[in-house]
Amino acid sequence: MNIILYLSISIGIFFSVLNFYLSFIEKKEYKTSGIPLLGSLTLFISLFFINNNYLFYIIIIFMLMDTGGIHWFIVNILYNYFMSKQKL
DSSP states (O other), X not given: OHHHHHHHHHHXXXXXXXXXXXXXXXXXXXXXXXXXXXXXXXXXXXXXXXXXXXXXXXHHHHHHHOTTSHHHHHHHHHHHHHHHHHXX
């Protein structure tokens, strides 16, 4: 079980860092990795099986950093909604 857990954490961290890199560092046409929810979803599921507090907080940091996650999607929707109201 630990091997599967650490494998899913490493896949989630990889896609989270890749989404962050493509969104903020690499200034090309591509904005996400093509699999936007995979990083956040695997890290979120792995939080339920973690016993180490340090690893728990590290996973939270990588989840927040993932720009392809559902939390960034909700923030983007709210931002566009409030910005469109100011233009009226």
